[in-house]
Amino acid sequence: MFCTSMIDVADEFGVPSFIFFTSPASVLGFILHIQASHDGEEGLDITEFEGTELAVPSWANPIPRWAFPNNVVKKELIQSFYRIARDFRRTKGILVNSVKELESCAVDALSSSGGNKVYPVGPILNLKGADGGGTKKEEVIEWLDRQPKSTVVFLCFGSMGAFREEQVREIANGLEASGLRFLWSLRRRPTDYEDVGEILPEGFVERTAEVGRVIGWAPQTTILAHRAVGGFVSHCGWNSTLESLWFGVPMATWPMYAEQKLNTFLLVNELEVATEIRMSYSSESGETVTAKEIERGVRRLMERDGSREEKLKRFNDGVRKALMDGGSSSSSITEFIEDVRNGGT
Incomplete structure (x- = not known):
């Protein structure tokens, strides 16, 4: 294009x-x-x-x-x-x-x-082999296998989705306050952190060890396909959006760059299949989404909403039947x- x-x-x-x-x-x-x-x-x-x-x-x-x-x-x-x-x-x-x-x-x-x-x-998606393999993937899947169905919030913001240290801490505090199970792909552009403890709040990993996991690179399609995942906090890149719809996983939108704010508006206001963390966010703005907003957003994502679930199911059927x-x-x-x-x- x-x-x-x-x-x-x-x-x-x-x-x-x-x-x-x-x-x-x-x-x-x-x-x-x-x-x-x-x-x-x-x-x-x-x-x-x-x-x-x-x-x-x-x-x-x-x-x-x-x-x-x-x-x-x-x-x-x-x-x-x-x-x-x-x-x-x-x-x-x-x-x-x-x-x-x-x-x-x-x-x-x-x-x-x-x-x-x-x-x-x-949807043109690479659902086989796109995630690669290796020990990290096996460890993530083993952890997900131990979690109850549809209880894990998966956070992943794409290959360019890096945050400032202040924002990382707000995400961590929001997740901890929510009490929800989570799997968080936390990366610095364009690689993983050697030690995520260097940027997370002190003691966060230990305090959330029973309910959460912070990883680097994420095998996204494999995770979205897993029965334990009940919600996806995403930057709303179009590939990620189509993958989420393909697997029928509810989304909470957190756009970062490019056309992602338009994608967010499409998902929340036009299709009505997603909730929001902050729809107007931009990585260029320097703004910070607070822990309270994040806690509220992930809680809303994981709540049952019959109307949203019905629409998501209809679009999930539609994208699969289309091919x-x-x-x-x-x-x-x-x-x-x-x-x-x-x-x-």
Whole structure:
């Protein structure tokens, strides 16, 4: 999705070009909308947008300003987004790592816009072999095997999800105060801590030894698939989100960077399948989420909520059925192949 210069190469050889968009269809709609609004009569400059929310056709609800990705409100970066969106429009179509049943509003809006053909082909996930192996993985699974069903909060913030020492301590204090079982992937960018005790509150590991485990790198899909895991505190990267939906694990959202605040708004406000820790958080802001917020957030995550569970079950069924023969994504992949055979028309 960021390699649009290859479109020129495709044009030179006379072959159709397609984009693979790895974020949600709704985010694709947002990017295309702000570019069209900038280039059109409206002349929207998103970096100077002063409203509290923006209506976008691919979203059922207006998007609050706090949910805009940080990069699109920076004048030094916004032009590259406009250029990428214009390049998207030059292609024959856009494959999106999403599912029509999950993002029907966005897929329908994009399909009826008269622009590029959109193929929802997700969820494209590597569920076998992505986690690697080794002693650490075995130890984590052995610990999870000893925990009751759906009682463990799993915290993992992606390969770039590192926190300042002050924030790490607030997370630790919030988890300890909650009294919940937890498995926490705590890392410094881009590697693990040699000793997590150097950054955690004194005595935390010993005091929580019966209910919690702090690890470095995490075999995420293996953990999400485990019966003991009952909730997932996540940065809401789209791959992590799809994995959580695939395994039917409730999420608490804590966005960090890129489009993750939009993903958070999608999960909490549009799909209503997630709770929040702090939806407007950004790793660039320097803000600190307090232990009280974290305690409240993880408790809410682990509480039974019939409406949320029903929606999560429906989307869990939807993303799994989409890839089966005759499913929406399977049919979309078949349609894409036929369009390529026909010269991309």
